[in-house]
Amino acid sequence: YLKEHNARSVWHPMAHPADSQANPPTIVAGGEGVRITDIDGHQAIDAVGGLWNVNLGFSCQPVKDAIAAQLNELPYYSIFRGTSHPAAIQLAEELRDFFAPDGLTRAFFTSGGSDSVETALRLARQYHKVKGAPSRTKFLSLKKGYHGTHFGGASVNGNANFRTQYEPLMPGCHHIPAPYTYRNPFDETDPEKLAQKCLAALADEIAFQGAETIAAFIMEPVLGAGGVIVPHASFMPGVRALCDKHGILLIADEVITAFGRTGSWTGSRHWGVQPDMACTAKAITNGYFPFGAVMIAECVAEVFEQDKTGKAAIGHGYTYSGHPVGAAAALACLAETKRLNLPENAAARGAQMYQGLLALKDRFDVIGDVRGGQGLMSALELVSDRATKAPIDKSRIGAVQEATYRSGTMIRVSGPNIILSPPLIVTEDDVCRILSDLATGLAAA
């Protein structure tokens, strides 16, 4: 029944409807710890971590309890002008403490990552209008960057797959090359030199567009969906310096990187950068409730809060902004993440994973590039020919995924990349198992 009716009535995000009918998806029915079970009773470690979000695993009792308690207390109320509720206030205070080292002190709540990006882009434009610089409306971002699928986010996205069929997108969005060492227009293989070349491209684009027309630059501290591209340590600080020089806001898209995944508490902190805004979602509620928050720097907040013209009235928000159940879930997730010191485990297990993947590269020619090494975000880029770097055939990478799953590990395929982002609670044994299942999958395919 479930398999037939899925094909009949469900349209899947990020999939061709006919493809989903021809190749039925795995139907996941249960989850416990880092493992999921499908409707046929097959169990696997979820090396995808839901979708980069289930940091605490699938059975985190304190989060479930907090959700249940909040449902009994107050299942919904809005925080639009004139009302608020305790859960949203407590969470904003917690987040203020959590993000204090990043210089971020105000929270604007959303219902997910795309909403957070949309919010940050809008607030960036409004900030400049309130400040008396209404010509600053454009956005710059990285090719290969992923910022969700609202029209604003799609416009700053740097992957044609999420753009072409939805064009025309928002005007005034321009992209510079990403610090992607394996493939880049400069043929540069040294990460530090590549970072400098990408920064020069950013400086050039700012000059070309005119700094007085640019509202913000948005980037992921580690690029996730684009294939886990880890910039050189000089890159994000260099972006910060250019933004400061030209009065451009820096938006950190921390939808994946906030709350420990990189091995640091936030991705920006990992690189020693204080952004003007940070978009969060995903692990803020461990995936148990759709929720997000845009964190705002004091210097941005002041411009809004000291406005006397009325321009700073926020004409933006979501019915579920600050949803009490999401806020309660987030409070419990933050407490558990701190109690378990998850960034430390992410760093240690991430290093183990990265070394293991490098060892697989020695065994399998199909692996063109191994990326990661900063916490539990890693990727393998598969090629049909190492010398020419020709991308692998789609059906072959699908076969790797299928065989790895049969062996006991769920992995994610995105274009030519296998992406690994397991829950941050994985143990050393779990990582060994992921690596051995992946080896079995690669060998079988």
Ligand code: PMP
């Ligand atoms: N930004 C980044 C960096 C993301 O990785 C994602 C989701 N993968 C989003 C934004 C969009 O988040 P959502 O899917 O929750 O809308």
